[in-house]
Amino acid sequence: xxxxxxxxxxxxxxxxxxxxxxxxxxxxxxxxxxxxxxxxxxxxxxxxxxxxxxxxxxxxxxxxxxxxxxxxxxxxxxxxxxxxxxxxxxxxxxxxxxxxxxxxxxxxxxxxxxxxxxxxxxxxxxxxxxxxxxxxxxxxxxxxxxxxxxxxxxxxxxxxxxxxxxxxxxxxxxxxxxxxxxxxxxxxxxxxxxxxxxxxxxxxxxxxxxxxxxxxxxxxxxxxxxxxxxxxxxxxxxxxxxxxxxxxxxxxxxxxxxxxxxxxxxxxxxxxxxxxxxxxxxxxxxxxxxxxxxxxxxxxxxxxxxxxxxxxxxxxxxxxxxxxxxxxxxxxxxxxxx
Amino acid sequence: xxxxxxxxxxxxxxxxxxxxxxxxxxxxxxxxxxxxxxxxxxxxxxxxxxxxxxxxxxxxxxxxxxxxxxxxxxxxxxxxxxxxxxxxxxxxxxxxxxxxxxxxxxxxxxxxxxxxxxxxxxxxxxxxxxxxxxxxxxxxxxxxxxxxxxxxxxxxxxxxxxxxxxxxxxxxxxxxxxxxxxxxxxxxxxxxxxxxxxxxxxxxxxxxxxxxxxxxxxxxxxxxxxxxxxxxxxxxxxxxxxxxxxxxxxxxxxxxxxxxxxxxxxxxxxxxxxxxxxxxxxxxxxxxxxxxxxxxxxxxxxxxxxxxxxxxxxxxxxxxxxxxxxxxxxxxxxxxxx
DNA sequence: CTGAAAGCGCTTACAG
DNA sequence: CTGAAAGCGCTTACAG
Numbered sequence: 001x002x003x004x005x006x007x008x009x010x011x012x013x014x015x016x017x018x019x020x021x022x023x024x025x026x027x028x029x030x031x032x033x034x035x036x037x038x039x040x041x042x043x044x045x046x047x048x049x050x051x052x053x054x055x056x057x058x059x060x061x062x063x064x065x066x067x068x069x070x071x072x073x074x075x076x077x078x079x080x081x082x083x084x085x086x087x088x089x090x091x092x093x094x095x096x097x098x099x100x101x102x103x104x105x106x107x108x109x110x111x112x113x114x115x116x117x118x119x120x121x122x123x124x125x126x127x128x129x130x131x132x133x134x135x136x137x138x139x140x141x142x143x144x145x146x147x148x149x150x151x152x153x154x155x156x157x158x159x160x161x162x163x164x165x166x167x168x169x170x171x172x173x174x175x176x177x178x179x180x181x182x183x184x185x186x187x188x189x190x191x192x193x194x195x196x197x198x199x200x201x202x203x204x205x206x207x208x209x210x211x212x213x214x215x216x217x218x219x220x221x222x223x224x225x226x227x228x229x230x231x232x233x234x235x236x237x238x239x240x241x242x243x244x245x246x247x248x249x250x251x252x253x254x255x256x257x258x259x260x261x262x263x264x265x266x267x268x269x270x271x272x273x274x275x276x277x278x279x280x281x282x283x284x285x286x287x288x289x290x291x292x293x294x295x296x297x298x299x300x301x302x303x304x305x306x307x308x309x310x311x312x313x314x315x316x317x318x319x320x321x322x323x324x325x326x327x328x329x330x331x332x333x334x335x336x337x338x
Numbered sequence: 339x340x341x342x343x344x345x346x347x348x349x350x351x352x353x354x355x356x357x358x359x360x361x362x363x364x365x366x367x368x369x370x371x372x373x374x375x376x377x378x379x380x381x382x383x384x385x386x387x388x389x390x391x392x393x394x395x396x397x398x399x400x401x402x403x404x405x406x407x408x409x410x411x412x413x414x415x416x417x418x419x420x421x422x423x424x425x426x427x428x429x430x431x432x433x434x435x436x437x438x439x440x441x442x443x444x445x446x447x448x449x450x451x452x453x454x455x456x457x458x459x460x461x462x463x464x465x466x467x468x469x470x471x472x473x474x475x476x477x478x479x480x481x482x483x484x485x486x487x488x489x490x491x492x493x494x495x496x497x498x499x500x501x502x503x504x505x506x507x508x509x510x511x512x513x514x515x516x517x518x519x520x521x522x523x524x525x526x527x528x529x530x531x532x533x534x535x536x537x538x539x540x541x542x543x544x545x546x547x548x549x550x551x552x553x554x555x556x557x558x559x560x561x562x563x564x565x566x567x568x569x570x571x572x573x574x575x576x577x578x579x580x581x582x583x584x585x586x587x588x589x590x591x592x593x594x595x596x597x598x599x600x601x602x603x604x605x606x607x608x609x610x611x612x613x614x615x616x617x618x619x620x621x622x623x624x625x626x627x628x629x630x631x632x633x634x635x636x637x638x639x640x641x642x643x644x645x646x647x648x649x650x651x652x653x654x655x656x657x658x659x660x661x662x663x664x665x666x667x668x669x670x671x672x673x674x675x676x
Numbered sequence: 677c678t679g680a681a682a683g684c685g686c687t688t689a690c691a692g
Numbered sequence: 693c694t695g696a697a698a699g700c701g702c703t704t705a706c707a708g
Contacts, residue, residue, distance in 0.1 A: 053685035055390035077411040115386040254622040284592040391701035
């Protein structure tokens, strides 16, 4: 099975290779009739342009990179699925790069990766989105990038993010509707847009419902299970303990469950609990966890699209999707126990 | 910052590009002195060969593919980490390909991917390892592949797998040591090497301890949470219910926890429970789950190495690692309650 | 052990 | 709207 080249297509179509190239790259200035004819032959022959040759000639790798440093593998696989989807669509390849944001060799390693893979652009996820040194480096090398859920938008680069504020407000409203007035809040790692937005949503929901904000019901966590346990212990030993707890992610919510079990506080009867992220965990815990599901895959798809649009020349117009987080009500929340 | 090419290195070294190429590809027939000199200049200039040019000229993509169809994202990210590790080491790129083994368009999609990415080889995971049509296709296109944990080794291709038999025996022994004699067993999906090996380990452990095998204590599951719930309900309503249950993975073990909670059977006091895989879940459940941790990352690293060794010509000798599964004892197992 | 020549399959920059 | 020529940065196949 001999490989089919652009040359073959050109010969069959009776045109020059350059014209075939124009069709493949969706360039303008080709007559509709020749475009059709060439496209038909491409389809017939099932011709696939050789990526290596394209890359070499055009000095573009046709590769984009995805950087992440995240303990949640469910989040990562969703992210990958979304970006991959866009990559397939536009004929790009994906280079995944798990890394650790806080190690000194992040930059050298990335420099290396960039030098060898020559990625045309990068998708960055928190906390790399806040790594100024990294961003400066990318800008110094003219590597386009897009940020997913960055803390602020000081950089003039494309950004995609989710509205955690209103998603959290929905959760808190759900609790308030059940009669809860003392609602504990476990913060995630500060300086992460998710943490800040979730906290804001909490405060706004309280305010809109004329529930007074009590600072002693807010405890710092760091998105880990263990921090959830500790935070919950603190909240549940409060002299006037909350009747409900909102944990800023599912792992911390799982920690709350553990702490509640240790203190023999049954969920949801004596304590309602909300998580965030809808990790697989949420379904598998007993009781199942009320949480918020994020459209991570679509978010990643959009991030990929935003990036690739910067890289390609001739493209169709863009149709952004509606990204909506969703409150998933399960067994861990219920009416307040007066 | 102008890009450094092989030509630059050759000029500085006073040799031909071909000789530089020899050094880069670790080819024999280069004098030690010139090799050293060239290597030094490569390091000084921080020269990285252009992958696209290498691929185009040598007609190899320097890419390997990883195919998986697995609900456990923790497993997937471990897999990726391992294969990536090998890829970095040998200068290969990784193309990840999540797919669904049971859809009819798996093959067309793969054919497409193979045509466009031109991967030099593939790493396959269950259940694709049993997809004869897929394997036949790969062989017909002369695409080298390696299988991770296949059911049988009928194909003459490299294989890596783990010893689930003895890992399971350890778990069951652990239960027996606690005094359990009636031990329920929840099977995973049949025709998966993991399921079969775990069941074998169970039977062997019973036999070695002179515990009689009771078929009514073996229930079919399919590795999902829900199947775990159903299986546990069946086991726990047995007229002489087991005092311990071994679930063939953590998800099903989580299902057992749910069923036990519904029936108000406290774990581990009235029921001991063992899972398998050590997913994050195991740590986050209440009580925490006794389970078996697999060295998935090393396994994947080795699979990658086995594959790349088929592809490259000039390599150092191989040093296989010791792959050992480990019983992790947590809170879900305890002495039998007489 | 080393090198000169040709070529991989595309795209660029230009010309018409 | 279309094409001829040159070149991207390597490796192959050969020669010495």
